[in-house]
Amino acid sequence: MYARPFDYAAPSSLEEALDLLSANPDAKVMSGGMSLLPMMKLRLLSPTLVIDIGRIPGLDEIVDQGDHIAIGALVTHAEVAASDLIAAQATALGQAAAWTGDAQVRNRGTLCGAVAHADLAADTPATTLALGATMVARSTRGEREIAAEEFFVDTLQSALEPDEILTEVRIPKRGGGSAYDKLGRRGGHTDYAVAGVAVWVADATGSDARVAVTGVGTKPQLATAVMDALGAGTPIEEAAARATEGMTVLEDLHGSEAYKAHLAAVFTGRAYAAARENAR
C-alpha cells in the first residue's frame, strides 16, 4: 500500500493539464483518485507523474444543454445520483451512480473517472452505453467526440489516446425510459456488479431497446443480440436469454461462466421491465 515515487501536478487550467499530459506520456490523470490511487498503492501502476485535475474550474457541473445533459469531468457519483435532471432524463445512470461503491467513494469518485478507467464490472459505464452517450476527449491537438459503443475497448482500456483527457460525458435526452439493475458481490445492489444490465426503451411498449451489460465479460458492452431479437419482435423472456451472446464471459470468485450468463439474462429482463415502467 505504498506507491513507488511519482511527481504530482495540480494544474489550474485544462490547457495547462493538457500541456503536461502531452509532455509526459507516462503520466496519469486523476480526478477523484478512487481507482488510480489503489492501483498505485498496490504498485500495479507506477506513473511518473500524476496530474490532478481536481482544481480546474468549470469541470464540476451537470448542465442541461437542450438536446443533451453535459456532465463534467469532476462531477462525482454522489452528484450524479442526486441530480433531478438525471433522475428524470437518464434514470439508469442515476441508479447506477447511487449503487457505485460506498458513500466515501461516491463523494470523491467521478463519473468521467469511472468511464475513463473502463473497469469490467463498473456500473455507470453500462448505462452510458444503453443511453447512447457521447464521450468528449480533449488534447493539445483539439477536441473529439467518441460514441460510447466505441469507447470501451477492453478491460481497463478505453479509446482515449495517452494525451487525451475525458472532459465531459454527454447523455442525449432521448425521452422514453431507462433502468439499471444488478447483483452486487455482497448481494443486492452492493459493491461491484457480479452482473449488471442497463436498458433504455423509447416507450412503455419497449420499442427500440438498447441493452448493455457489465460485470460478466471483459468490458461493459451492448447486448446486441438482445437488441436485435427485441427489434425483430422476439418476446423479452426469449431475447433476454441471449444477453451474453457473442461476449467472452469470465469466471471469477463470484460466479461461473454459466451463472454470470444466467444473471445477465435475469437482469436484462428486470431492467427491461423497469425501463418500460419508467417510460410511462
Place this chain on the structure above:
Amino acid sequence: MTETTSVLGGAVRRREDPALIRGTGKYTDDVNPTGTLHVAFVRSPFAKAKILSIDTTAAAEAAGVVAVYTAEDVRHLGPLPAQVPVRPRPLLADGQVAHAGEAVAMVVATDRYLAQDAAELVFVDYEDQAPVIDLKAAQAGDVKAHDDMDSNVIISWAGGPFGDEEAIAATRAGISAAKEREDAVVVSLEMTNQRLIPTAIEPRSVHAEWNAGYGEFRVHSSTQIAHALAGAIARVFGLANSAVHLTAPEVGGGFGAKLNIYPDEILTCFAARSLGRPVKFTETRREAAVSTIHGRGWVATATITGTRDGEILGYELEGVADMGAYTQNFTAAIPFLGLFIGSGQYTMPTYWKVDCVLTNTVVTDAYRGAGRPEAEYYLERIVDAYAREIGMDPADVRKKNYFDTFQDAISPIGFAMDTGDYAKNLDALLAFADYDGLKADRDRMRAEGRLVGIGLSSYVEVCGFGPSGLAELGFSWSEYNLPSSFNGSALLRVTPEGGATLSIGTGPSGQGHETTWAQIVNRETGIPLDRIRVLHGDTKDSPTGIGSFGSRSLAVDGAAAHEASQKVTAKASKIAAHLLEAAEEDIRFGDGAAHVAGSPDASVTWAEIAKAAYQPHLLPEGLEGSLEAHALFSPGNATWPFGSHIAMVEVDPDTGDVTLLRYIGMDDCGNVVNPMIVDGQLHGGAAQGIGQALHEHGIYDDMGNLLTTSLVDYLIPTAATLPAFELARTVTPTHVNPLGVKGIGEAGTIGSAQTIVNAVVDAVAHLGVRHIDMPLRPKRVWQAIQDAKGA
C-alpha cells in the same frame, strides 16, 4: 425490548467513545518519535519452496536503507515463542518457506516508502515445491507441509469423555448399537466451516525503542496481550520482564488475531536494539492477509442417530482442522476449545474427533469464538437436518434433548458446566419472536411464490478463562515468562483527592472496558464514575495481566476489580468509622461518601477518607497509610453462556441472493453490568457470524496462492447488509464469580452462522436442497437450487 438497567449497573454511555469518534485516541501507528525507522518485509511468492540464496546487496545500497536482515542475522534468537509449540515458526524463513507471504527478509529504512522500494531489490532464488493446501490431502499425507515431517497430523482432539480412551470406545460402541435399532434414524452431512481472515479496522502495528543506557525496551503494539508480549520479548532477549515496558494503546479491533505473538514484533525489537534507533512496522491491509493469523478452516462430517419421535441417541463429529504452516500462540489448541462444547446443550452420548493438520497456508489461530463457532455450527446444522428428516419442529427437537435446568452438570464430553436453563431461554425466544406468527408469515409469503425460510439455533459456549487449572490441560503462559494461570488482576488505588485509579490486566480492543470497570468500582465504593480512571493494556500500570480474549475480561478481571473494590472499601470503612467515631459495621458507602447507618447527617467523603489515608497520623492506631488493593481472581470454572437465535431470510430464486429479513436473539450471559455494551457485543458478534454465513471466505488456489487479500475480494458484512437486530435476554447467573456474570464477546458469533444457514436451507428445502456450504453467496445458493432441480 432490551431493558436499560440491570442488577449490577445501567446503560452508562461509553466513556471511550469521544476520543475514538473525534480522532484524538492514540494508536500504535501514532507513535512517531524523531528518528523512527520503518520496516518492510520481503515475502515469499511461493507456498512451499527451498531458499537457495538471498542477495541483499542492491537493497542495502538503496536510498534510505539502514539495514537488511535475513534468517542468518536472527537465528540466534530462536523460534517464535508459542504456548503450544508443536511446530514453532522461525522469525524469518530459514532455508525453507512454508506458506505464501512468509517473511524472508526484513528491510529497515528511513521511511516506509523507501523501505518498500528497497524490498523490491532483494533477490531471492527459490526452488519451488509442490505444496499441500487441501485439508483432506493433508490428512492423507502424500505431500507434507514440511519435508522433515512423517505426518501432517500434529494432534487429534477426541472425546467423550475427553481423555479417556476406554470410555470413548464405549461411547462409540453405544452409538453403533443405537444405529441398529429398528426405529433409528441416521442423518449425516459433510460440511465445510471455511477459512476466514480476521479483519480488524486497525491492522497490526508495533513500535520499539531500545535504551542501551537503561538496558530497557519501550514497546508499543496493537495487541490484546500486553503482558504476554512483553514477557515473550524479555524471554527472547534474556531480559527481566521489568526491562520491557509495553503499552497496547488504543487497539482498533482484535477478535483473537491480536491474541498472538508475531515474528514482526520480535524482529522490530531486534532491529531497534541492533540499530539503537526507534523502529516501527505497520502491516498494510493486503499484507495483513498473510502476516496475521486466519481462523476456522474445518471439514467435518456430523452424524445424528435418533428416534422418529425426536430423541437423539448419539452424535458423532469426525473432521480435520487446518492449522496452516506453523503453530503460533494457541493454534493447535483451538479445536480443543470446540471439543469443550462438543455436545452443546444436549445430553446424548457424543463422539468427537478432530485431526489438526499442517498445510502450506497462513497459520490459523483464535478468531472470535475460536473452535466454538465451528463446534456449534456442525451440531446445530445436523440437529436441524435431523428435525427436518423426522418432520418435527426444530424447537421441539432441541427442547426434548436439552439438559434440564442445572448447576454444575457434567457434559457428555466430560466437562463441568456452571449453570444452564436452556428450555427457559428457548421458550423466551419463541415468545419474544412470536414464533408461531413468524411461521405463519413465512407460509403466507411462500404461498405468494416467495422463497422464505426461518432458521433456529441454540448454543452454549464456554468462556471466561479462567481457572488456574487450565494450565494442566496444556494452556500455559510460562513460554511468555508469565505464571501458568489465567488469573484476573486488578489494582485499585484511591488517589489523594478521593478519586480512584484502577489498573486492570485486560487489554480491550473496543469492548468498553473503561466504562464497565468504572461501573463495577462505582457500585462497590460509591466513588463517582467520573472520578474513576481505568488504566489497561500497560505493563507498568498493572502488575500482571493475561489480556482480553475468550470473553474472559468481565468474568475474570472484572471480578478481580470487584474484589479489589471490596478490599479497598473494607479498609475505608475502618478509616470512616474512626473519623466518624462510629462502629465499623454501621458504615455504608454511597454517593461519594461513607454514611453511618441510622444517622443520616453523619458522613465523611471519599476525599476526607483519602486525606486520612495519605496522612497516617489521622488514621486509627494499627492501620497503615495508603488506600489501595491488588486482587488476583481465579474462578473455579469457566463460564458457560447460552442462547437461542432466529433468522428469517428470503432467497431470490433467479439469482440465489439471500436477504436477511429478521434477526432475533435471546441470549443469557448471567448478570449484566451494562446492557448497552452487552447489546453492542452481540451486534458485532452476530455480524461476524453472519459474515461467515453469507460472505467471508479466505480462498486458496491449488498452488497455495491466497486469492482474497483485499477487501474487494474478501467480503465482510457492512451496515447496509445487516438487519436491525432484535435482542432480549434471560438471566441465569453463574456462581463461579462474585458478579454472577458470564462472557458475551463471542456468543453472537457462536450462535449466528448456523442460524442463517438453517434459515436458507428452510427456504429451499422443499426444492430438494439439504445443505449448502458457507459462505452462502448467491452463486452457491443458485447452484444448489439448480442441482436439486436436476436431481
